Every structure is written in structure tokens, then in C-alpha cells.
Amino acid sequence: MGSPQEVSFQQLCREKQLAMTHQRLVLYRTLMQMTDHPSPEQIFDRIRVELPSISLATVYKNLHAFLEAGIVSEVSPHHGSLRIESNAERHHHFICMECHTITDLAPAQIDETPLISSVPPGFQVEQVSMEIRGLCGRCSESNLSPPQA
Amino acid sequence: MGSPQEVSFQQLCREKQLAMTHQRLVLYRTLMQMTDHPSPEQIFDRIRVELPSISLATVYKNLHAFLEAGIVSEVSPHHGSLRIESNAERHHHFICMECHTITDLAPAQIDETPLISSVPPGFQVEQVSMEIRGLCGRCSESNLSPPQA
DNA sequence: TTATTAAATAAGAACTACTCTCATTCTGCT
DNA sequence: AGCAGAATGAGAGTAGTTCTTATTTAATAA
Numbered sequence: 001m002g003s004p005q006e007v008s009f010q011q012l013c014r015e016k017q018l019a020m021t022h023q024r025l026v027l028y029r030t031l032m033q034m035t036d037h038p039s040p041e042q043i044f045d046r047i048r049v050e051l052p053s054i055s056l057a058t059v060y061k062n063l064h065a066f067l068e069a070g071i072v073s074e075v076s077p078h079h080g081s082l083r084i085e086s087n088a089e090r091h092h093h094f095i096c097m098e099c100h101t102i103t104d105l106a107p108a109q110i111d112e113t114p115l116i117s118s119v120p121p122g123f124q125v126e127q128v129s130m131e132i133r134g135l136c137g138r139c140s141e142s143n144l145s146p147p148q149a
Numbered sequence: 150m151g152s153p154q155e156v157s158f159q160q161l162c163r164e165k166q167l168a169m170t171h172q173r174l175v176l177y178r179t180l181m182q183m184t185d186h187p188s189p190e191q192i193f194d195r196i197r198v199e200l201p202s203i204s205l206a207t208v209y210k211n212l213h214a215f216l217e218a219g220i221v222s223e224v225s226p227h228h229g230s231l232r233i234e235s236n237a238e239r240h241h242h243f244i245c246m247e248c249h250t251i252t253d254l255a256p257a258q259i260d261e262t263p264l265i266s267s268v269p270p271g272f273q274v275e276q277v278s279m280e281i282r283g284l285c286g287r288c289s290e291s292n293l294s295p296p297q298a
Numbered sequence: 299t300t301a302t303t304a305a306a307t308a309a310g311a312a313c314t315a316c317t318c319t320c321a322t323t324c325t326g327c328t
Numbered sequence: 329a330g331c332a333g334a335a336t337g338a339g340a341g342t343a344g345t346t347c348t349t350a351t352t353t354a355a356t357a358a
Binding site: 170174202206210211230 | 337
Binding site: 023031034035036037063074075077080081082084085092098101104107109110112114118121122126128130135136 | 180181184185186187188189190191192196214221222223224225226227228229230231232233234235236237241242245246251252253254255256257258259260261263264265266267268269270271272273274275276277278279280281282283284285286289290
């Protein structure tokens with residue numbers, strides 16, 4: 001008992017107002033080891049080796065708890081459903097984290113060479129796309145307004 | 150019959166080796182009007198106003214046909230399932246269009262100011278992320294190898 | 299340390315987004 | 329017009345995710 005990692009996770013839970021359960025500790029340890037952007041199912045499969053009785057719903061619920069607490073983040077903000085792009089012009093996107101709408105951004109002159117150079121050898125680049133995440137005008141406003149009856 | 154749009158869509162279908170059906174024409178027209186990155190369900194709801202008997206499966210099938218033909222494209226390459234990011238360091242992603250794996254890219258020095266300036270007024274920027282789509286090393290290789298028994 | 303209370307868990311039902319199957323209809327060619 | 333292959337509609341089937349509820353567990357107070 002009391003490995004450095006376990007101690008720091010206990011602290012993290014206290015900070016984020018989360019109860020420190022055994023399941024959460026194992027999930028946390030597993031996530032820190034899986035650096036390849038796993039899906040909930042992949043995480044579940046790996047955790048079950050160590051904790052055979054854990055439920056998939058617990059994995060999902062705690063992933064959401066960790067996401068809300070900022071302990072981990074989400075790579076793809078539109079995993080819920082396919083989104084179609086009919087604008088063939090080169091452009092970038094603004095994604096609202098609240099209402100999930102996607103707004104096209106006017107094409108900006110950006111030097112992408114340093115980015116493309118960071119691609120490992122053997123990989124084939126087809127398309128570069130940039131996205132900004134945040135709050136759209138509408139959601140930004142409604143978040144500002146004080147809670148009133 | 151024979152509006153300019155209809156004629157050009159007929160041509161497009163011929164180029165892409167797709168039969169020109171009434172459903173496809175209406176879908177195409179609808180897509181060109183919806184510039185807000187709609188989901189298949191939203192597209193279906195809108196098409197049904199004009200074509201009440203169309204089936205959702207037809208919308209999905211033709212969206213895939215249009216995607217393959219390059220008539221439209223897809224905004225989010227990971228809509229299939231949630232993907233977790235445990236790397237808190239600032240970095241960007243390479244997304245393999247074949248096997249859907251996500252590879253972290255080493256942080257590159259890029260001037261993002263022109264991109265951030267393109268955000269409409271009233272929007273709140275929280276995070277800028279860049280992704281490169283293409284083929285990872287492994288998929289790149291297996292695509293090159295000649296088809297043999 | 300134990301009692302209390304609120305929160306977390308396991309299990310499986312339910313729901314949503316999407317795909318498949320197949321009988322019928324339509325398109326493109328002759 | 330006639331034919332062959334492709335597309336459609338309807339609904340069943342599947343995968344990923346969320347909800348519900350009874351039980352267990354953690355955090356706090358006594």
C-alpha cells in the first residue's frame with residue numbers, strides 16, 4: 001500500500017472531489033499506461049485482466065468523471081455521429097464544445113511545414129486540418145448570463 | 150426538367166459511375182444547401198419534407214457512395230467511438246484513414262495567430278488542435294505491396 | 299472505531315446510431 | 329420496349345453507449 005502513484009491519485013481525487021475507489025485507481029493506472037488513444041471498449045478489455053468483475057458501465061461513468069475533472073481529454077469531439085462536409089474549399093473548423101456545432105473558418109495563411117516535418121518517416125500525408133475548440137457565440141452568451149428564475 | 154444543377158449532377162454521376170436516381174438528386178441538392186456539417190439524421194429529416202417515402206438506409210448508403218466518390222467529405226474521422234487522450238503535453242495528431250489509429254506528433258513550432266484571428270467575434274477559443282490525415286507506416290506499406298496469392 | 303450518509307458499483311435492460319437483408323422497383327443500355 | 333444489374337424501402341440486426349436499480353463502498357461525524 002501507498003506507492004507514489006497511488007498516493008498522488010488519492011490527492012488528485014481529493015482535489016477533484018471524487019471518491020477514491022479501487023476501480024478508479026486501476027482505471028487511472030491503465031489510462032496512464034495506454035498512450036495510444038484507446039476506446040472505452042479497449043480500456044475495459046485491459047482492465048478486466050486485473051479486475052475481472054468490473055462493469056463496462058463503471059468504465060464509461062468514470063471516463064466521463066475523469067473527462068469532466070480534466071484528468072484526461074477526448075480526442076474526437078464528434079464521435080456521436082457522422083458529420084458531412086460539403087464545402088470543398090480549403091478551410092478550417094471551429095467546434096463548439098457545448099452544442100457541438102461546427103463552424104467553418106475563413107482560410108488563414110499558416111505555414112504548415114513544421115507540422116508536416118513532425119510526421120514520422122514512412123507515413124503518408126494526405127490532408128492537414130486544424131480545429132479550434134471552444135464556445136460558439138450563442139453558447140458563450142448563454143453561459144455568461146446569470147442564473148435567474 | 151433539366152435545370153443547370155440537375156444537368157451537372159447527371160454529369161457528376163456519369164463521371165463517378167453512379168446511377169442518377171431521384172433520391173440521389175434530392176440528397177445532393179440538400180447537401181449543397183446544408184453548409185453546417187449535418188449528421189445523417191438531420192439530412193434525413195430535411196429530405197423527408199420533400200421526399201416523405203425515402204428510407205434512412207438510402208440516405209446512409211448514398212452518403213457513403215458520395216463519400217467514396219469524393220463528392221462530399223467527412224468532418225470527424227472518429228465518430229465510431231470515444232477516444233481518450235491521456236497525454237497532457239501540448240501535441241498534435243496523425244490519423245490513419247485506413248486503420249483509424251491516432252499517433253501523437255512531436256510538438257511543432259507553428260504560428261497560430263492567423264488561425265485564431267479567423268474566429269468570428271463572440272466566440273471563445275479554448276484549444277487549438279491540428280491533425281494530419283493520411284496513412285500510417287504499416288498501412289502505407291501494405292497498400293504498396295502488389296496483390297499476390 | 300463505529301455509525302451514518304452519500305456516492306459508487308455490477309448487471310442487465312434500454313436506447314441511439316448505424317448496417318444488413320431481401321423483396322420490389324427503377325436506371326441505363328440495347 | 330425489354331433486359332440485367334443496381335438502387336430502394338422496410339424492418340430486423342448490431343455496436344456503442346446510457347439508464348435503472350439493488351447492493352456495496354468510501355468519506356465524514358460521533
